[in-house]
Amino acid sequence: MIPKRRYSAFVGTDLDLILRDNRIDTVFLVGTKTNVCIRATATDAFQRNYRVIVPRECVSTDKLHLQEANLEDIDKYLGRVVSTEEALALLQTEA
Secondary structure, three states, X not given: OOOOOOOOOOOOOOHHXXXXXXXXXXXXXXXXXXXXXXXXXXXXXXXOOOEEEEEHHHEEOOOHHHHHHHHHHHHHHHOEEEOHHHHHHHHHHXX
């Protein structure tokens, strides 16, 4: 567990170091505030050359239009937005 102090899980944490030390190149993002925390973490992961996967049913925010707009942007510019079923299948192939 890595405590997060900012919107992005990469800011002010050892997340990047831990992922690289373990030769991890793909991140699966889940949680709340798709338009803030998920988006910020997806952006930082993309900028660090990680493969970004966001299971659609595993993220949320309080405004539907923000949820959909941010998922659309993440899918278009930063990574892939997939179903939970697809994410689980990808996890199986990553293992």
